[in-house]
Amino acid sequence: MDGCGSSTVLVLAGKSPQEDDLARFLKSRSDTLKLLDEEAGEVRVLLRSEAYQSTFDPQFYMGALTASRFGRLLIWSPRLPSTHDLVSKNFGELPVGTVCVTDVQIKGRGRAKNVWESPMGCLLFSFTLQMEDGRKLPLLQYVVSLAVTEAIKELCQTNGLPQLDIRIKWPNDLYLNGLKVGGILCTSTYRSKHFNVCAGIGLNLDNEKPTTCLNAVLQEINSGSLCLRREDILASFFNKFENLFEVFLDQGFQSLEELYYKTWLHSGQKVVIEEKQEGQPEESIIVTVQGLTSSGYLLAVGEDDKSYELHPDGNSFDFFKGLVRRRLE
Numbered sequence: 001m002d003g004c005g006s007s008t009v010l011v012l013a014g015k016s017p018q019e020d021d022l023a024r025f026l027k028s029r030s031d032t033l034k035l036l037d038e039e040a041g042e043v044r045v046l047l048r049s050e051a052y053q054s055t056f057d058p059q060f061y062m063g064a065l066t067a068s069r070f071g072r073l074l075i076w077s078p079r080l081p082s083t084h085d086l087v088s089k090n091f092g093e094l095p096v097g098t099v100c101v102t103d104v105q106i107k108g109r110g111r112a113k114n115v116w117e118s119p120m121g122c123l124l125f126s127f128t129l130q131m132e133d134g135r136k137l138p139l140l141q142y143v144v145s146l147a148v149t150e151a152i153k154e155l156c157q158t159n160g161l162p163q164l165d166i167r168i169k170w171p172n173d174l175y176l177n178g179l180k181v182g183g184i185l186c187t188s189t190y191r192s193k194h195f196n197v198c199a200g201i202g203l204n205l206d207n208e209k210p211t212t213c214l215n216a217v218l219q220e221i222n223s224g225s226l227c228l229r230r231e232d233i234l235a236s237f238f239n240k241f242e243n244l245f246e247v248f249l250d251q252g253f254q255s256l257e258e259l260y261y262k263t264w265l266h267s268g269q270k271v272v273i274e275e276k277q278e279g280q281p282e283e284s285i286i287v288t289v290q291g292l293t294s295s296g297y298l299l300a301v302g303e304d305d306k307s308y309e310l311h312p313d314g315n316s317f318d319f320f321k322g323l324v325r326r327r328l329e
């Protein structure tokens with residue numbers, strides 16, 4: 001299967017015969033897919049029965065997928081500019097819940113317009129969903145993060161593997177043994193009373209550069225030959241996400257908070273805020289992180305016992321370096 005040079009291959013696969021029909025329909029209208037940029041070259045859309053070689057096994061993935069709304073229409077490509085661009089540019093053409101996975105991205109998108117390095121050995125995917133309640137939207141990224149960590153924990157457990165200490169670094173990084181192994185990007189547009197959301201996840205499974213990866217850590221602690229596969233993680237992610245998303249929509253983020261706080265790195269963390277009042281020298285203030293506020297920022301308590309919401313200043317790459325506090329009533 002060629003994915004380099006001047007052509008881009010997209011392989012479509014559905015979970016059920018109905019979703020396979022959708023895949024055929026999309027293929028028949030593939031000229032309407034707003035794909036990519038010049039670097040993508042000619043685009044060839046294939047059904048899974050027409051793809052002879054694939055490094056991602058759709059059958060294996062579909063076999064492990066139990067979710068009834070998400071991940072059931074799969075677009076896989078050996079190489080893309082960005083899975084996020086593909087699903088966001090085609091939101092209206094793709095059924096909600098469609099997932100796009102690729103082996104390599106050449107223009108991977110990170111938060112705040114950063115480039116996301118996307119070499120071989122990573123699970124790189126984006127999928128779509130819709131939401132109506134704008135107040136919940138900022139918290140969605142935390143539900144997505146939690147679905148990734150829960151999926152990995154469950155896979156380790158069901159495969160008899162040792163547990164990986166996979167954690168969430170607020171707001172949307174995934175850490176393993178103190179090193180970054182992944183990140184989450186959620187973007188949205190508003191149309192006809194709906195937020196059209198694209199969620200993108202990059203997770204380093206097999207590439208030890210530049211930090212660490214899941215399978216290397218598993219090998220270190222287990223020395224067995226069993227590794228986590230992208231297909232397993234992706235299916236397990238959607239199985240978890242579907243449940244967590246339902247709870248989130250029905251009962252709000254509060255019902256997931258306990259699990260979230262067990263998984264993130266920050267409960268009780270002391271944070272130094274550099275503050276400058278007019279006419280006064282800069283002051284270092286220490287606050288202690290307690291949780292999240294209803295709008296998804298950090299909730300902290302100061303040495304004055306007052307509650308504060310901490311906002312990133314928008315200039316620092318490390319969120320914890322440039323926090324600004326706002327007093328809560």
Ligand SMILES: O=C(O)CCCC[C@@H]1SC[C@@H]2NC(=O)N[C@@H]21
Binds near residue numbers: 085110114118125
């Ligand atoms: O900046 C971050 O921490 C979030 C990075 C999210 C990267 C993923 S990789 C798959 C998907 N496609 C993209 O272009 N970006 C997201």
